[in-house]
Amino acid sequence: MPWLANIGSLSFLLGALVSGLAALWIARSGAAERSDRWAGVAALALTANWCFAAASFGAQQPVVALTEVAKNLAWIYVLLRLFANDGRDETLRLVRPAAIVLAIVEAFQIVLVMLALRNANSPGAATLVFETSAILRALTVVGALVLLHNLYVGAALSSRRILRWNAAALAGMWAFSLNFYTLSYLTGEVPLELQAISGLAAAIIAIPFAVGFNSSAAGLEFRPSRTLTFRSLSLLVIGAYFVLMLVLANSLDMLRGDIRALTQVGLILAAGALALIWLPSQRVRGWLRVTAVKHLFKHRYDYRNEWIRFTNTIGRTGFDESSLQERAIKALADITDSPCGLLLLPEDDGTLGLGAHWNWPSAQLPSCAMNADLAGIMEREGLILDFDEVRAGKDHHGELDHMPAWAEAESRAWAAVPLLHFDRLVGVVVLARPAIERELDWEDFDLLGIVGRQLASYLAEQSGQAALSEASRFDEFNRRMAFVMHDIKNLSSQMSLLLRNAEKHADKPEFRKDMLVTLRNSADKLNLLLARLGRYGTGGREEMQVIDLAEVSRSLVKRFDGVHPVRLSRCEDIEIIGDRDGLEQALVHLVQNAVDASEPDVPVMIEVFSDGISGQCQIIDNGKGMSPVFVRNGLFKPFVSSKDGGFGIGAYEARETVRAMDGRLDVESREGLGTRFTVSLPLRSARAIYAGPREHIEETV
Numbered sequence: 025m026p027w028l029a030n031i032g033s034l035s036f037l038l039g040a041l042v043s044g045l046a047a048l049w050i051a052r053s054g055a056a057e058r059s060d061r062w063a064g065v066a067a068l069a070l071t072a073n074w075c076f077a078a079a080s081f082g083a084q085q086p087v088v089a090l091t092e093v094a095k096n097l098a099w100i101y102v103l104l105r106l107f108a109n110d111g112r113d114e115t116l117r118l119v120r121p122a123a124i125v126l127a128i129v130e131a132f133q134i135v136l137v138m139l140a141l142r143n144a145n146s147p148g149a150a151t152l153v154f155e156t157s158a159i160l161r162a163l164t165v166v167g168a169l170v171l172l173h174n175l176y177v178g179a180a181l182s183s184r185r186i187l188r189w190n191a192a193a194l195a196g197m198w199a200f201s202l203n204f205y206t207l208s209y210l211t212g213e214v215p216l217e218l219q220a221i222s223g224l225a226a227a228i229i230a231i232p233f234a235v236g237f238n239s240s241a242a243g244l245e246f247r248p249s250r251t252l253t254f255r256s257l258s259l260l261v262i263g264a265y266f267v268l269m270l271v272l273a274n275s276l277d278m279l280r281g282d283i284r285a286l287t288q289v290g291l292i293l294a295a296g297a298l299a300l301i302w303l304p305s306q307r308v309r310g311w312l313r314v315t316a317v318k319h320l321f322k323h324r325y326d327y328r329n330e331w332i333r334f335t336n337t338i339g340r341t342g343f344d345e346s347s348l349q350e351r352a353i354k355a356l357a358d359i360t361d362s363p364c365g366l367l368l369l370p371e372d373d374g375t376l377g378l379g380a381h382w383n384w385p386s387a388q389l390p391s392c393a394m395n396a397d398l399a400g401i402m403e404r405e406g407l408i409l410d411f412d413e414v415r416a417g418k419d420h421h422g423e424l425d426h427m428p429a430w431a432e433a434e435s436r437a438w439a440a441v442p443l444l445h446f447d448r449l450v451g452v453v454v455l456a457r458p459a460i461e462r463e464l465d466w467e468d469f470d471l472l473g474i475v476g477r478q479l480a481s482y483l484a485e486q487s488g489q490a491a492l493s494e495a496s497r498f499d500e501f502n503r504r505m506a507f508v509m510h511d512i513k514n515l516s517s518q519m520s521l522l523l524r525n526a527e528k529h530a531d532k533p534e535f536r537k538d539m540l541v542t543l544r545n546s547a548d549k550l551n552l553l554l555a556r557l558g559r560y561g562t563g564g565r566e567e568m569q570v571i572d573l574a575e576v577s578r579s580l581v582k583r584f585d586g587v588h589p590v591r592l593s594r595c596e597d598i599e600i601i602g603d604r605d606g607l608e609q610a611l612v613h614l615v616q617n618a619v620d621a622s623e624p625d626v627p628v629m630i631e632v633f634s635d636g637i638s639g640q641c642q643i644i645d646n647g648k649g650m651s652p653v654f655v656r657n658g659l660f661k662p663f664v665s666s667k668d669g670g671f672g673i674g675a676y677e678a679r680e681t682v683r684a685m686d687g688r689l690d691v692e693s694r695e696g697l698g699t700r701f702t703v704s705l706p707l708r709s710a711r712a713i714y715a716g717p718r719e720h721i722e723e724t725v
Contacts, residue, residue, distance in 0.1 A: 029082075029220075031220050031221075032078075032079075032083060032216075032219060032220035032221075032222075032223070033079045034223075035220060035221055035222065035223035035224040036075040036076070036078040036079035036083070036222070036223030037075070037076075037079045037223065038223055038224060038227045039071070039072070039075035039222070039223030039224060039225070039226035039227040039230075040072045040073075040075035040076040040079065040223070041072075041227070042226070042227035042230050042231065043068045043069070043071040043072035043075060043226055043227065043230045044068070044069065044072040046068050046230040046231065046233065046234040047064075047065045047066075047068035047069045047072065049234055050064055050065050050068070050234055050237050051065045054234075054237035054238075058237060059105060059108065060102060060105035060106050060108075061237065063098070063101055063102045063105040064102055064190075064233065064237065066098050066101075067095070067098035067099050067101070067102045068230055068233070068234075070091070070094050070095040070098045071095050071098075071099075071226050071230065073091055073094075073095070074088065074091040074092050074094070074095045074226075075223045075226055077091045078091075078222070078223065079223070083214075083219050083222070084214065084219075086137050086140070086141060089133065089137045090134065090137065092133075093130060093131065093133045093134055093137075096130050096164070097127055097130055097131065099168075099194070099197070100123055100126050100127050100130065100168060101123075101127075102194070103123065103168060103171055103172060103175070103194065104119065104120065104123045106175055106187070106190065107119045107123075107171075107175060119171065122167065122171060123171065125167070126164050126167045126168060126171075129160050129163065129164050129167075130160075130161075130164050132160060133157060133160070133161070136153050136156060136157045136160075139153045140153045140154070140157075151212065154208075154212070154213075155209055155212065158205045158206075158208040158209035159205075159209050161201070161205040162202060162205040162206055162209060165198045165201045165202045165205065166202065168194075168198050169195065169198050169199070169202070172191060172194050172195060172198070175187070175191065176188070176191045187236070188236075189232045189233065189235045189236030190232075190233055190236035190237075192232055193229045193230075193231075193232040193233035193236065194229075194233070196225075196228070196229050196232075197225070197226075197229045200218075200222075200225045200229075203218070204218050204219070204222070325359070325467065325471055327471075330359060330471070333355075333358055334355050334358070334359070334475065334478075337351055337354055337355040337358065338351055338352070338355055338479075338482060346382075347380060348482065348483065348486050349367050349369075349379055349380035349483070350367075350380050350381075350382045352367065352443075352453070352479045352482065352483060353365040353366070353367050353380065353381070353382035353453055354382050355475070355479065356441060356453050356455065356472065356475055356476070356479065357382065357453075357455055357456070359471060359472065359475060360438075360439070360455055360458055360468065360472070361458040361459065361460070362438065362455040362456045362457070362458050363383060363456055363458070363459065364381070364382055364383035364384035364436075364456045365381070365382050365383075365384060365453055365454060365455050365456060366378060366380075366381050366382075366384055366387055366389070366453070366454040367379045367380040367381070367382075367451055367452075367453055367454075368393050368394055368451060368452040368453075368454065369450075369451045369656065370399065370449060370450075370451070371392075372688075373396065374396030374399060374400070375392045375393075375394065375395055375396050375399065376392075376393050376394035376399050376451070376452055377389075377391055377392065377393055377652065377656065378393055378652045378653075378656075379451065379652075379653070379656055379657075380653060384456065387434070388430070389430055389652075390428075390430065391692055392428075393428060393430070394428055394452065395426055395428070397425075397426040398423055398426035398427065398428075399449055399452070401421050401422065401423050401426070402423075402440070402442040402449060402452065403442065403444065403447070403448065403449035404421075405420075405421045406442060406444060406473060407420065407421055407423065407442065408439060408440065408441050408442065408464075408469050408472055408473060408476075409423065409431075409439060409440035410438075410439055410464050411431060411432070411437045411438055411439065411440070412438070412463070412464075414427055414431070414432065415432060431454075435457070436456045436457050437454055437456065437457075438455050438456055438457040438458070438464075439454070439455045439464060439468075439472070440452050440453070440454050440455075441453045441455065441472045441473070441475075441476045442476060443476045443477070443479050443480035443483060444476065444477055444480050445477070445480035445481055445483070445484040450480040450483050450484055450487075451480070451483060453476070453479070494661070568601050568602060568603060568685075569601070569602070569603075569604060570599055570600075570601060570708060571599070571600050571601070571602050571604050571607060572597065572598070572599060573598040573599070573600055573632050573639045573641060573705070574595045574596060574597050574598060574632050576604070576607060576608060576611065576641075577592055577595060577611075577630050577632045577641060578592065578595070579608070580608075580611055580612065580615055580630065581630065583612065584615060584619065584628075587619070588619040588622070588624070588627075588628065589625070589626075589627035589628070590615060590619075590627060590628045590630065591627045591628070591629050591630065592630050592631075592632070593629045593630065593631055594631040594632060594633055595630075595631075595632045596632055596633045596634055598632060598633075598634050598639035598707065599639075599707065599708040599709075600639050600685075600705045600706065600707060600708055601685070601706070601708050601711055602685035602687075602705060603681070603684070603685060606681040606684070606685070607681065607682075607685070607705075609677075609678075609681065610677070610678035610681045610682060610689075610703070611641065611643070611678075611703065613674040613675070613677070613678050614643045614675075614678055614701045614703070615628060615630075615643055616674075617674070617675070617701075618643050618644070618645035618647065618699065618701070619645075620647075621645055621647030621648050621649075621698075621699065622645045622646065622647040623647070626645075626646055626647075628643065628644070628645050629642075629643075629644040629645075630642070630643055630644075631644070634707060636710075637706065637707065637710045638687070638704045638705060638706050638707060638710070639704070639705050639706075639707055640702055640703065640704050640705075641702070641703045641705075642700055642701065642702050642703075643700070643701045643703075644698065644699075644700045644701075645698050645699055646697070646698040647698050647699065648695070648696070649693045649694050649695040649696055649697050649698055649699055650691075650693040650695065650699060651693075651695055652693075655691055655693055659675050659691065660675050660676050660679055661676065682703055682704075682705065685705055686705070686706055687703060687704050687705035687706065688704050689701065689702070689703055689704075690702045690704070
């Protein structure tokens with residue numbers, strides 16, 4: 025149609041004129057601070073050159089196609105310079121490869137032009153070249169639009185006003201091209217109407233693009249949306265996959281007959297299998313995420329999303345009714361994508377033991393998971409341990425000399441984060457290595473340190489609430505004991521009165537004698553119980569005396585004779601200073617616990633020996649054992665009992681009784697293996713070390 029050709033020529037002439045003037049204006053009056061200024065000038069100049077060639081030779085001539093390739097490459101470079109305009113090289117590490125891929129696909133058009141010239145007399149080959157060119161151009165435009173969208177959305181609000189004219193111009197240009205090449209591929213021929221107004225479209229686009237350089241802007245802050253960026257990367261991956269499948273499908277035209285059909289079916293099966301294997305893979309998704317975060321964003325973490333996830337994890341127990349300790353581990357592990365973790369909590373002597381775990385049930389830690397020296401370094405320095413650095417021999421504050429053997433041997437151990445509350449170590453969280461291995465950097469240390477302090481405040485608050493609840497239960501217990509003491513006191517008075525009356529009115533001497541003995545013993549026992557109850561909570565100490573620990577142990581064996589087999593496997597004569605009644609009561613309780621946990625025919629073993637400073641009495645059973653969590657959180661907690669109808673104060677009272685004699689009670693237990701209770705009391709000869717010279721002198725005198 026001649027009239028359409030004339031309109032096309034005028035349109036291209038207008039596009040060449042406007043684009044050339046726009047390039048000249050930017051070169052002379054554009055913002056000099058813009059690093060993309062000369063890239064824009066070159067792109068507009070090449071656009072003018074393409075329009076001039078199309079008006080001179082015709083839009084479908086090979087030479088015009090080559091000038092179009094040069095023009096498109098220039099605009100891709102402009103897009104790349106817009107990304108680089110924020111002044112940070114790391115923003116280009118992911119964008120640059122995508123832009124290079126788009127440029128390579130566009131440059132492939134030169135090969136297609138040469139193939140079109142060679143196969144001009146072959147209609148089938150010419151159609152294949154035309155369709156390939158159209159679909160590759162469409163995919164290039166889609167990729168450019170995706171990058172442009174990320175550029176504008178990721179820009180700071182103050183920068184969008186400067187960027188919007190350039191972004192609008194580029195979006196209009198590539199939107200027009202997308203429609204043009206899509207119609208070309210679907211219809212199998214060039215849409216002449218759109219081709220005729222292509223020059224006019226170039227002129228319209230050149231104006232807002234030039235206006236965008238009217239404002240001076242030294243740089244643009246690139247802040248892409250992470251969710252949108254990940255989706256855009258997925259779109260690029262899908263596009264690349266689509267291109268690959270298109271190339272493979274078109275290459276099957278060289279085959280004929282059954283071989284072609286068989287190859288097509290095989291290609292579909294292979295593509296489906298590849299998608300099913302790799303697309304749902306957590307490792308592949310993790311790798312894509314780490315790569316995008318590492319090379320595209322200024323910060324590794326999206327702090328807003330991390331804080332929302334942290335709050336939801338801590339504030340909700342979920343369906344599994346997980347404890348605060350487990351949720352604390354999970355909240356910290358989610359930050360680094362760690363699959364599991366451990367929580368170490370401080371013991372009375374400053375060491376740290378296993379307090380809880382999250383998804384790490386197979387961790388085998390000793391009772392002393394971290395010694396007091398290493399815990400002190402982490403508390404004093406706020407040190408986050410990088411176990412990879414420890415294994416490499418890198419030392420910061422002398423922690424290498426105190427590293428536990430299990431941490432160096434456990435390859436999954438990746439980092440240990442101290443939980444500090446008012447500069448006091450509340451616990452340590454050990455994080456497992458994430459699925460995608462990487463090194464800890466400064467941003468990990470900063471965020472983990474801050475979150476660790478926040479978690480420490482939650483754990484400290486829970487500990488305070490537990491202490492208040494325990495104090496409340498003790499207060500209620502004391503009030504009940506007050507009523508019991510009152511009743512016992514009244515009973516003691518009544519029995520004393522009965523005793524006096526019996527002394528006066530009994531007729532039979534023998535009966536009177538037996539009655540007096542019985543009543544006197546009962547009154548003595550009640551008065552003794554009343555005295556012991558009166559001393560609870562007052563801080564008073566029983567009368568100390570010399571105790572033969574071996575003799576006490578033998579009496580325990582006799583006491584349980586006929587009830588359950590109790591054996592004395594080792595017995596050394598040891599003298600200690602303490603309260604005999606209280607010690608016997610504590611040991612009886614521990615032996616009774618061991619008996620309850622053992623099978624009827626399995627004996628409980630008692631060992632009595634000295635280490636030179638203290639006398640030790642060990643009570644060993646091969647019973648059910650206890651979990652580390654119960655040992656820490658339930659065994660020595662008053663009013664918490666695993667037995668039906670138990671008061672839950674026996675183990676607590678035993679420990680407090682031993683402590684009152686300057687000793688200590690330790691427990692080692694493994695589920696399914698048994699339990700060992702160790703009562704350590706200072707020897708009489710070593711009493712001065714514990715109590716000081718004055719008490720030692722008083723005892724010797």
